[in-house]
Structure formats: C-alpha cells, structure tokens
Amino acid sequence: MQKLVFLFLFLIFQLANSQEKEYYRVRTIAFYNVENLFDITNDTLIYDDERTPSGRYQWTAKRYKKKIADIATVLTEIGQKERLAPPDVIGLCEVENLEVLKDLVNHLPHADAGYGIVHYDSPDERGIDVALLYKKNSFLPISMKKHRLIILNSDRQRDYTRDQLVVSGLLRSELIYLIVNHWPSRSGGELKSRGHRIKAAELNRYI
Template sequence: MRYYNLLILALIIGTVNLSWGQSEKKYIARTIAFYNVENLFDTINDPKILDDDRTPTGSDRWTSEKYNSHVNNIAKVISEIGFDVTKNTPDIVGVSEIENKTVLMDLINTTFLKDSNYGIIHFDSPDARGIDVALLYKKSVFTPNSSHNHELRIFDENKKRVYTRDQLLVSGIFDGEEIHFIVNHWPSRSGGEARSRWRREAAAGLNKKIIDSLVQLNPNAKIISMGDFNDDATNSSFKKILETEGNRNRVKPGKLFNPMEDMLKKGYGSLAYRDSWNLFDQIFFTQELLKEDRSTYRYWKANVFNKPYLIASEGQYKGYPFRSYSNGAYTGGYSDHFPVYIYLVKEVE
C-alpha cells in the first residue's frame, strides 16, 4: 500500500479538477495481476491427467531442481508486479497453467512471497492436461465469502466432450468493499484461429452469464475478469459476445470496459508467435470501477509487466518472453507470457 497526492494522480487519471490553492488528497493504490506461469507442474506422475512429460523420466526430464528453479522464478516475477508504484507485492493474483494446489503452496512459501501471507483458492478442472486456474489473495486485504468453479461444457462436431479449464469466480470483501474476481484460461487456438473460434466464443458466453448474474443481483457490482483468453480484445469473443468497450467514455452502467483494447492498438503484447504479438492476457471489468467518485476503489491504469530480464536476449525466441522451456530443454527462464496488471485507487483521509 502506498499513498499518492492529488497532483500526481490528477495528471495521470485526468478526472480530477485541480487548483493550486486546494488542499492535498491522498490515495491508496492496490495491484490486481494475472500471470500465465507456463506449465507449473510438480515432478510426481498423476495417473488421472496427461502429465507424463513433466516427470523425471518423462520427455522433459522434469527434475526437482528444474521444478524448484521454475517456482522461484515465477515467485520473483509476482513479487515485483506493481512494486515500483505500491512498494508492495500484488494484492490479488490470478494464475493459469498450474497443475494443483501443491505447486501453489510451494509458490507462496518461497522467500519472495512468504511475507505477503497469500491465501489460495483453487479447484481441479477437467482439463485433459490437468492445468488449472487459481486465485492468490493477500489475507490482510481480501476476505473471500464464496468461490465457485463454473464448468465450460462444450462438444465438438462429433458430439465428443472437449475438456478444458473451468472459470473460477471468487467473491469477497476487498479492503472493506465487495468485489468479484473471475479467473479464466480459455480454449487454445489449436487447429487454427478460425477453426477453434467457436470454443472461445462459448467460453465468452459462460463468462457473460456469470457477469450478468452478478449484475442482476447488484447493478453496481464491481466485477473484474482476468485471464489468458487466447484471443485479443478485438476478436469476436470480446466484441460480439461480451460486448466489451475500449473507450471508457462509452461504457454504459453494468457493461464492460477493457483497457487492453487500446493497449493492443498501441502495440502492447503479452506473448509472441512467429514475429506477431498478441495481448491474450487481459483484465477487464464493469463500468462501476470507472466512476469518478474515489471514495471507494476505482480503476487507475493497466499495464504489461515486461521488465528486460523477462525478455529472451538470444536464440530462436530473441525479443520474446523468456520462456522456461524451449527446444526440449529447460532454459532457466520464466514464462512464454508476460503478466498483466491494473491498479485500483481509493481516496483516504
């Protein structure tokens, strides 16, 4: 937590009228982050999922040494997201591509994160590879009241079930006010973007159903949806199904603002493939978080966490996110995705 004076925030937010003679106001800034941690698997073979490669005798030769290195690398990254502003670790962290709760326990107990006292909310999903989503939260800031894993039930053209990740909804009290968080990892583009599009549109439909149900209960609900969507903010899953808006001045009450749409147009990316950048990792939210009254938490700004050490400096993926595994070998890197994050601010006495 860190305080900011009105002059600094007014220049950045652009919604506060400032006169030189008025007294200063102070704000709390808090960080909400999302990170695809690239196959954070333990070394133990689980017969219920397809994790054979990530074992000591598997094709990845996934040893305890490599696993511990990957856990510590991910923890280091998380500990620094938003730190330059808040001088603290993130208050909420959504994660994807984790195998189970055990790896999350190892993650939050590293020297990088232990003092933050994170809690964990996680459900095993029906994904064939066994990769799940989860929410990490600071117990000193957020108190969960309820959590549900919403299953995405989709079937291919042969009426065969496509097993993919759940969407995790966590509702609770965030520093005195109710906020809902949804963590996503939508179906991949395997087989091509067009051919697989219907799967992500179905995922968007489920996300919209969750959000609409919360807004129906409370039209002023603060809802933040985050994840690796395997789509950009301009794709049909966002613009057609979720009907997200990239211009904050056009967002209607109960509707969704996606700051990543404008960032994408400006060239920001969270992952790269064949010299093309995408911003699949996104955080969007309801219009309630855009209001000018900052007596409660409101949106400030969004960013991609892409520090130089997270960028590969050589090899096939030079200039891309420094991944942990490449060409059949452990690289000592971090992830093939950059984390993304937003700041929420609230005026204090």
Template sequence: MSALCFFAFAKASQAQTTSKAKQYKVKTIAFYNLENLYDIEDDITIDDEASPIMEMAEGVRAEVYQKKLTSMARVIRKIGAEKSQSAPSVIGICEVENRKVLEDLVNHPLLIEFDYGIEHYDSPDRRGIDTGLLYKKSDFKVLNSQSNELLIYRASTGKRIYTRDQLVVTGELDGDKMSFIVNHWPSRSGGEQKSRASRVSAAALNQKAIDSLHSIDAMSKIFVLGDLNDDPTNDSVLVTLNAQKDREDVRPQMIYNPYIQMLKDGYNTLAYRDAGNIFDQIMVTYPLLNEANQSGYRYYQANIYNPSFMTNKSGRYKGYPLRSFADGGFTGGFSDHFPVYVYLVKEITEAEETKATSDNK
C-alpha cells in the same frame, strides 16, 4: 502496511495553492500464466505427458521444480511494486497442476512474507492444468467462490472438449466488495477459425457469471482476467462480452478493456506463431471507473509487466517473453506469457492518514 501514493488529480491552477495534496491507497490486481507449473509426482495421468518436468530425467526434476518456483515467485513479488510498494493484493493464475504447487509457490521464501491465501478447484482439463486465485489475507477476505464448468463439444463428433473451468471469487478488498472471474479459455489448437466457437462459448459463460453478479447488485465491481487465447479485438471479447475500448463509452453493467488500445499501440504479452498478441487481459465493470462516482477503490491504470530480465534479448523472438521450457529442457527463464496488472486507488481519509503515520513511528 498499506502504501500511500500521491497523484496530481487537481487542476494546474489549484496546484499553486497551499491546500494539502490528496493521498491514495494503491493496490495491484494481476494475472499471470505460470507456464506449465507441474509438480514432480508421477500421477499416471494424461498430464504427465504434458508436463515438461516429467519428461526430464528423474534426478533433475526436483532441482528444476525449485528453480521454476523461484522464477515465478521472483516475478510475482515485483508485479506492480513500482506504485503499490508491494506484491499484488490479488493475482489470478493459470497453468498450474494442482493446489499443491500453489502451496509450494506461496510458501516460497520470496513470497511467504505476503501470507497469500489460495482459491483453487480441480478442472477436467485434458492437460491437467487449472486456474486459481492468490490473495493477501491482510488485504482481501473471501466471501464466496465457485468453479463454473465450461461445457463445449466438437462439432464434427459431438464429443466433449475437456478444458479449464472458470473460477469466480467474491470478497472484500479492505471492506470494498468485488468479484474476480479467472479464465484460461480454450486454445487455438487446429487454428484460430476452427477453434473460435470454443472461446466464444467461454466468453458467454463469463457473461452469464457477470449477469448473475449484476442480478444481486447492479453496481457490482467485477474483474474479468485471464489468458483468453484471443486478442482484445476478437469477437469473443468485442461482441460476446461487449468490452469497450474507450471508458467514456462504458455504461452501467458494461465492461472496459484497456488492453484493446494497448494492442493497437503494438504491445504484446506473448508471441503466437511469430506474431505479437495480447491474450492476457484484465477488464473491469463500470462501477470501478471514475465516471461511476462510486466510493471505495477505483481503476487507475493498466500495464503489462515486461522488464528486461524476463525478455528475450536477441534472435527470432527478441522482445518476447523468456519462457521457462524449450527443446525438452529448462531454460532458466520464466513463462511464455508476460503478466498483466492494474492499479486500483482509494482516497485516504484524514483518520486513516493519521493512523498510518502513527503506525510508522
């Protein structure tokens, strides 16, 4: 059942009238880095070396895996629920080993009621981790999906750097067509400057996907979401993607990034080398803004989900995410990243309102 919310979009002088307040359907779009969600199977591949679970004693792996799934499910069901009254309609994810861990996640008792579908492709990443998209089958219908390969090479040797592919999914949210580009850009291993070109290449691949979608429909509703391993103010985002801080500066076929201002305001989604960063971001194209005067869903608000139960309470990393793995063991925490999410709103017609009221009787 869709949630109905009231928003005071009317002018103050109009609020004194007897006209009926407009009602809006609210949906949450989210992204979450699940921090090393590996299974407990010994695949004899390089990812076993990167899996904290596989480094543990065989007798505790199954228990830790189930606790990790519970932690992830506990968070996912709460993201955006304050306004949408439900779990996210669509959520991009990263740092998952394979489709099996996603199936285990969506079938967890805390999430199974939402009947999430899965879009996932295996990536050539050297750590054995992938991106994916989860979506409520009742809300979102997939029309097309593909995995875009990111080809980057070391300048010193010419050897390929194997990293995550980018997932592009197009579908309909309650009949409203939109696309999602799910990212996990190359890390800052070796230092930000040394690795910068790899993330610029990742941004360029995003831009290529955006241009392709715009060539089909110049007013495509597109979400760029993911762990970018760059802040909103880095060149990959500001220059290559030309993301805008102020929505009034966004024009057709341009991108708005609300997390630029959040970074300036001191917010973070992780701690990298003792500094707060917003590597996790969601950006939207022009047709999702009010200024585009488009029908259907539109962007309302961006957020970082960082409740106290997911946060370190004291010490060196006070205020930062309470991660799930540290010092070779399971901490009982969640992830080394906070999730990010945006609300979409859509005005409800009188016919839809009548039907919703009838269904609730």
C-alpha cells in the same frame, strides 16, 4: 505461448475533513500465465506424463524448483513501482494442483504472514487449472465458485477443459468480484478454435 502479465491498480480514496483533499491508496491485482506449472509426480488421472523426470521434457526436481523461484520473482516485482509491495491479489492459470500453489506461496515474500489460495481441480485433460492467490491481510474472500465450460470436439464428444473461477471479497473495505479464466487455446488455428472460445466468452458473460 507468450507470457502475459495484466496489472490493475485499484485506487481507493477518501476525502480529508475540511480541506477536501483526495487521498489514494493503491492496491495491486495481477494475472499471470505460469505456463505448465507441474510437479514432478506422474498423476495417473491426467495426462502429465511429459512433465515427469522420465518424460519428454525431463521435468526434474531441480528444474521444478527453479521454475517456482522464477515465477515467485516475477510476481514479487509486479506493482513495485506503484506501491513497493507484491500484489494483493493474483490470478493464475496453467497450474497443476494445490501442491504446486503451496510451493509457490512459500517462495513469495512474507510467506509466514500468508497468501491464501483459492483453487478447484478442473476436468481439463492435461490437469491444468486456474487459481487465485491473495494476501490475507488485504483481501477477505466472501464467496468462491467454479463454473464448468462445456464444449464439444469435431466428433461431438465432450472436450474437457478448465473451469472458470469466480471469487468475491473485500479488498480492504471495497467489495470486488473477480473472474479467473483461461480460454481454450488457438492451437490448430484461430478458425478451428473460434467456437470453443465463443463458448468461453458466453460463460464469462453469463457469470
């Protein structure tokens, strides 16, 4: 799957006293597909066997650490031209668990000042979830909720997939609502997957 980065720049402005000039403050919100960010430990509750040292992809600690460092570099560069700072809020998909998110946050600039994490484990068969990272000094979460996507396979059995995450909060003084979602893939062909993606769109619209 080709990596996609979506960058949104929020322009928050106020009028200056008598001159009535508009002053803008740029805030950066990003979304990034980290493509199978798994740790190296085999979790018996999900199908992550391929992403272990002895698995198909020989997922070693060295390769894991390099992936973490590479992702951190990419995230840090988003929005640099506009405001010379890493994003205020980052939506992520294809993360395995909270631990990989903690490792990623520790590699981001000013880790001591802190990025917060919003994450819920989803019922996805491969164990991949969506998540939200946010600068604690820029964004204040007010509410967060996961929404389950119910889809069925060709045998009319439940096809377990990732949840959609909704977070509201204050980006400085502006109230915003964010939906982080990762729709079912087109593997097997667009026609075959269309029904699942329509269901994801319907849930998105309902939210």
